[in-house]
Amino acid sequence: MSFSEDHKFSGESIAHFARIIDSIHLGIWEYNTDTKHVKWSSGFYTALGYVPGEIECSYNYFFEHLLYYHDKPTFLKATYHPRHGESPVAHIRLLTKQNGYQWFESTTQKHDSKDGPVIYGVLTNINTLKINEIKAAENEFRCAEIGRIAKIGSWEIETATMNLVFTKEVYDIFELNNHVKMTIEEAISFFEPQYRPVMSHAIEQAIKFCKPYELEVLFRTARNNVIWVRAKGVPVLDDLGRCTIIRGVFQDIDSIKKKGITLQSSINLLDDQNKRLQNFAYIVSHNLRSHAGNLKFMVNLFEESNQNDDRTEVFSHIKTISESLSSTVGHLDEIVKIQSEISKERKVIDFDTIFNNVASALRTNIVAAGAKIHTDFSDCPQIDYIPAYMESIFQNLLTNALKYKHPDREPVINCSTQKAGNEVYLLFEDNGVGIDMPRYGDQLFGMYKTFHRNSDSKGIGLFITRNQVEALGGSIQVDSTVNVGTKFTVRLV
Amino acid sequence: MNTENKIVTAGIVDDDDIFTYGFKKSAAIKNLFNKVLSFGDGREAIDYLKDPRNSNQLPDVLFVDINMPVMNGWEFIDAFAEIKLKLGKNIPIYIISSSIDLEDIKRGKNNTLIVDYLLKPIDKIYLKDIFDSLQNQTSPRKSNLL
Known part of the structure; x- marks a missing residue:
């Protein structure tokens, strides 16, 4: 059976349509604003999980028992839309028999019939769609929050046009309130001068040789704050292996980097101190050994020599060694004192x-x-x-x-x-x-x-x-x- | 060769006067080395070796300390390597030091001019060995450091 001839529906097709509409849970209603008379199609009932007659068909019942209280203003606003001809769309939640509140799209149209002004409406179940939409919005929000908290944004360069696009978080790192469009050169000019050639080179290499990069560089924001950032770019290749897009992230790593730098300088200091201590130990050992060695040497000589003159001379050296030993120990004291003082x-x-x-x-x-x-x-x-x-x-x-x-x-x-x-x-x-x-x-x-x-x-x-x-x-x-x-x-x- | 008459001269390069004194004294007591030349640092020793007037009074062996002012033991050995061929005499070099720094010991091992590395205080028996070997032109036993 054909529904129509050219663009007109035939008389029989209308009844056929009604059956189709009823069976796909598309709810249709009409409401006479003068007589307050309400009519619901059988699809209206089935869309809500009822059979016709199972619930009271009235405006009051709809408004008080089916429509989610939070969506009442939305529904009213769409339904009593002043202009004729257009069909305002509202997303509302209605209580179904089995599945609790479900999301419906409500489309309304005004029409003046001989019995007075009538509002027609169509209800379509869009629950799955709406839930996905909410989930998507939640995910997007979460993503944005992660970006904001981690101070990380993403960007893309389309290599054919060299068009550069930033996410909001990138602009946040740039400390730019208005999200102006930027050329690559303009973006690079925000980096500190010594890093500009590094950035240009990395982007060039990514486009020409599909080489990804990850750089930690100094960056001057629009508000003149110099911060450390991590710029990471990954080429996206087409089937021919050409780089069509460079996609990357841009992260403010200032606090981490500065901590790292402080840490490194502490490590260097410790390293120096360690080396000095090691050196110190060698020196102490060397000096004490040399005095001790000389002392042993002289004592042996003292025993071996049998002439008094020799013994007197050897003994004078023993005295010198004893003085040197005291002064070496004195030096050690001074060095130890540095640390204690x-x-x-x-x-x-x-x-x-x-x-x-x-x-x-x-x-x-x-x-x-x-x-x-x-x-x-x-x-x-x-x-x-x-x-x-x-x-x-x-x-x-x-x-x-x-x-x-x-x-x-x-x-x-x-x-x-x-x-x-x-x-x-x-x-x-x-x-x-x-x-x-x-x-x-x-x-x-x-x-x-x-x-x-x-x-x-x-x-x-x-x-x-x-x-x-x-x-x-x-x-x-x-x-x-x-x-x-x-x-x-x-x-x- | 009549070993009894061979005159052996030692040179000691050390800024430590007491050690130098002890070395000379103990050599005299033990009848080791007929003559001991002493130099307060590497520079003095190089100046002496280079001077043509001393060419017939060169030492037969050198005992060199490492830590010295002006020219230390390592600098001396580098300077010695440069003039070695002009001396017309092979002079074995022994390091004598209080340094137990492994870097120093390793450095001694890697230098072919250095026969051995001796820790102060020196072992008199070993010193006699060196003396005897110089008199008899044989190789002395080595310390276990190198």
């Missing part, structure tokens, strides 16, 4: 006061050398430091400058402080013999490293100075030219 409280100290104390203790040496000392602590007159360390630092630097004065001229020593941001520098400069930096530079602060034929050289002063400075988080550097002089730059904090 670190827990002592820092105090605000006056550079001038401490320097003058040290200088007056060394007055005899200063006068004997004819040294001229200039100090200028005006840029930073005070510092929060362990007083004993500062005293020791001044003493070692000053003693060194006097000890290694140039034989042809009187020593001139300049000592000053400098403030640079949060950092405080101590500068100590002399015009002494200088140190052959290319040869000894790396050993200068080592223990028992001596570089001059000078009987006063113990090789302990600078070792202790460096340990004190580093124990409080500072660093020490030296510039020196042979026969010109030496300059120590100490970053105290």
Whole structure:
């Protein structure tokens, strides 16, 4: 049987349609707004799981017992839509006999019949669709939330057009409120200058050679915050193996990265300290061994020699060894003290006061050398430091400058402080013999490293100075030219 | 060869005066080495070896310390390698050190100029062995370090 001729339905086809509509659970209703008379098609009942007549067919029953209370305003708004001709669509929940509330699509149309204004409506069960839609929306929301919480967004480049698309989260990382469209070059310009070529190269390689990339780079946001980001790109290939799309993620890893960097610097510091301790152990062993060895050597000689003159000489050496042993142990004490004093409280100290104390203790040496000392602590007159360390630092630097004065001229020593941001520098400069930096530079602060034929050289002063400075988080550097002089730059904090 | 008359000169390169004194003294007591030359650091030793006036008074053996100022033992051995051929004499080198640093010992092992690595204090019996071997032109036994 044919339903229609051309676009018109035939008389018989209408009855056939009615049967089809009823059997596919498509509910049709009409409502006369004047008489309040309601008619429901049998499909209306079956759509709700009833047989006709099983429930009361009235507007009141529909509104009070079938329609979910929350959807009443939606339904009313769609039903009493003022304009004729259009068919407003509402999604509403209706109570079914077996399956609780189900989602229906309600389409209404107004029509003026001879009995007054009538509203016709069609109800279609869209529950599965709607549930999926809600689930999809939930998933999308969850995705967005994950992106927001993880500070991760995604992007795509279509290689044919080089069109770049960001998700909202990417714009969030860019700190851009308006989601402006960006070219690849514009996007790359947000990276810090040293990383721009890296990014361009990675994208180029991905397009040309289908090479994925993962980079951790510095990025400057629209609000001028410099942060670490992870940029990861994966080429999507067509059947011919060409890269058609690069898809990637973009993540703000600033806090992780900064923690990592801090961690790394702590590891380096520990590593340095470990190496120094290892070195220290070797040095201690070396020195004690050499004294002990000499002592044994001399005692044997003492026993072997039978002339009194020899014995007197050997004994004088034994005395020297005994003194050296005490002084080595004294050095060990000093080094151990560095670690034990670190827990002592820092105090605000006056550079001038401490320097003058040290200088007056060394007055005899200063006068004997004819040294001229200039100090200028005006840029930073005070510092929060362990007083004993500062005293020791001044003493070692000053003693060194006097000890290694140039034989042809009187020593001139300049000592000053400098403030640079949060950092405080101590500068100590002399015009002494200088140190052959290319040869000894790396050993200068080592223990028992001596570089001059000078009987006063113990090789302990600078070792202790460096340990004190580093124990409080500072660093020490030296510039020196042979026969010109030496300059120590100490970053105290 | 008349071994009784062979004169053996030792050179000691060490900044430790007491050790040098002890070495000389104990050599004198044990009748080891007819002559002991001493140098306070590597540079002094190289200067002496290089000086043509000393060409007929070169030591027959060198005992070299590692930790010295100015020119340490390793620097000395590098400098020695450069002038070795010009000396016209094969001078065996022994390291004598208090250093038990494995890096130093390994370094001694890898250097063909070094016959052996001795830890201070030195073993007099071993020293006599070296002396005897130099007198008789034989190889001395070795310490177990290298």
